[in-house]
Amino acid sequence: MERSRTAYVILGILAFEDHQSGYDIRKTVECSVGYFWGESYGQIYPTLKRLVAEGLIKPSPPSATARTKRQLYCITPAGRQCLQGWLAMPYRDDPPRDEFLLKLFFGQEAAPGVSIAHLRTFQAKNRRWLATLLDLEKLARANNSTQPGFPFWMLTLSFGLAQLRSAIDWSESALAMLAAAESSAPWQLPGAEGSSQG
Amino acid sequence: MERSRTAYVILGILAFEDHQSGYDIRKTVECSVGYFWGESYGQIYPTLKRLVAEGLIKPSPPSATARTKRQLYCITPAGRQCLQGWLAMPYRDDPPRDEFLLKLFFGQEAAPGVSIAHLRTFQAKNRRWLATLLDLEKLARANNSTQPGFPFWMLTLSFGLAQLRSAIDWSESALAMLAAAESSAPWQLPGAEGSSQG
DNA sequence: ACACACATGTAATTGGTTACATGATTTC
DNA sequence: GAAATCATGTAACCAATTACATGTGTGT
Numbered sequence: 001m002e003r004s005r006t007a008y009v010i011l012g013i014l015a016f017e018d019h020q021s022g023y024d025i026r027k028t029v030e031c032s033v034g035y036f037w038g039e040s041y042g043q044i045y046p047t048l049k050r051l052v053a054e055g056l057i058k059p060s061p062p063s064a065t066a067r068t069k070r071q072l073y074c075i076t077p078a079g080r081q082c083l084q085g086w087l088a089m090p091y092r093d094d095p096p097r098d099e100f101l102l103k104l105f106f107g108q109e110a111a112p113g114v115s116i117a118h119l120r121t122f123q124a125k126n127r128r129w130l131a132t133l134l135d136l137e138k139l140a141r142a143n144n145s146t147q148p149g150f151p152f153w154m155l156t157l158s159f160g161l162a163q164l165r166s167a168i169d170w171s172e173s174a175l176a177m178l179a180a181a182e183s184s185a186p187w188q189l190p191g192a193e194g195s196s197q198g
Numbered sequence: 199m200e201r202s203r204t205a206y207v208i209l210g211i212l213a214f215e216d217h218q219s220g221y222d223i224r225k226t227v228e229c230s231v232g233y234f235w236g237e238s239y240g241q242i243y244p245t246l247k248r249l250v251a252e253g254l255i256k257p258s259p260p261s262a263t264a265r266t267k268r269q270l271y272c273i274t275p276a277g278r279q280c281l282q283g284w285l286a287m288p289y290r291d292d293p294p295r296d297e298f299l300l301k302l303f304f305g306q307e308a309a310p311g312v313s314i315a316h317l318r319t320f321q322a323k324n325r326r327w328l329a330t331l332l333d334l335e336k337l338a339r340a341n342n343s344t345q346p347g348f349p350f351w352m353l354t355l356s357f358g359l360a361q362l363r364s365a366i367d368w369s370e371s372a373l374a375m376l377a378a379a380e381s382s383a384p385w386q387l388p389g390a391e392g393s394s395q396g
Numbered sequence: 397a398c399a400c401a402c403a404t405g406t407a408a409t410t411g412g413t414t415a416c417a418t419g420a421t422t423t424c
Numbered sequence: 425g426a427a428a429t430c431a432t433g434t435a436a437c438c439a440a441t442t443a444c445a446t447g448t449g450t451g452t
């Protein structure tokens with residue numbers, strides 16, 4: 001019963017905006033749930049066919065005004081029901097995987113400066129994300145605030161903002177700590193030449 | 199050059215504590231980086247063999263006091279160097295994947311109460327994690343505070359604590375919001391019978 | 397006609413989990 | 425010596441990415 005979650009993402013996206021192509025769906029995913037979910041074409045197109053075969057979505061007839069051959073889809077009642085069923089099931093936690101934290105954890109084994117560099121990258125990425133989400137928020141408030149799903153979108157958005165702010169704050173103090181430690185005590189590395197001066 | 203990260207996790211673990219078996223390593227992973235990384239046996243054992251073949255780790259001879267046949271390993275100088283090389287490379291961001299947020303995002307399509315239930319689960323899980331990390335922190339401060347890697351461990355730990363606290367705070371307000379919305383306006387679902395009172 | 401971006405699709409690969417099978421140690 | 429747990433390993437499977445191949449529309 002439990003299949004690839006790509007199917008449900010597609011259903012979810014089509015549920016609040018019908019008549020999208022695979023390409024459209026990918027883009028919609030990117031700029032709505034992109035902060036916490038991703039889908040690739042290699043996953044989307046096959047799934048679209050399967051969903052059609054199962055009657056959960058159907059190709060929508062090209063509208064009179066359409067001047068391209070792109071295949072658009074819309075969700076069927078069965079599709080909505082399927083989506084609803086999935087939503088009601090307990091969510092599953094994907095295995096945690098954060099390579100940044102992993103490298104930081106092993107920081108003692110790294111050459112001097114490595115962890116600081118990672119931290120700076122991390123900080124920059126998080127700031128960029130923060131800016132993106134803030135833009136998105138403004139945009140959403142302006143254009144979509146009457147949509148029925150709006151409160152839920154805002155919820156996930158505010159989660160992202162909170163996490164990012166907390167991550168950025170943490171990275172500040174972490175950087176301060178590492179910088180202080182490095183200048184005061186350029187620690188020995190078991191197998192690295194201790195030459196690079198502070 | 200870039201291979202499965204399992205290899206580096208193993209190297210990293212052995213780098214600060216030698217003479218561990220595959221089983222040990224798994225356990226060590228779980229209770230050190232478990233908050234943000236996981237490894238399965240199916241991944242660890244084959245990798246151990248490969249690492250031996252490549253000379254990055256080696257089986258340690260059973261000590262005189264050992265009374266079991268478990269195979270222990272230690273890291274070689276080449277292994278340390280390999281680890282160091284990997285640590286110095288930019289970390290890669292794994293594709294984001296958070297099913298909880300996904301379901302919350304589609305909350306409008308869900309039956310009443312579903313999102314609230316997910317939120318409560320989320321909150322409970324986060325509180326449990328928080329307790330776990332706090333325990334871990336106490337333990338680490340008591341036993342390992344003189345270890346050279348300690349500052350880095352604390353860094354990842356404090357990151358986890360900050361993220362969890364922010365997540366819990368958010369979940370409080372999110373729950374409040376949803377509860378208010380549900381009681382004031384039990385919204386219509388497009389395809390659900392609108393019977394359930396309150 | 398040509399170039400370029402838009403759009404769709406597929407095949408190969410992979411990193412990883414799960415489930416299963418089995419052996420070794422301890423405990424009662 | 426039977427049961428329970430510790431420990432090692434493998435085989436099957438799977439979701440998902442990547443790279444690639446190709447078609448389609450648009451602007452010049």
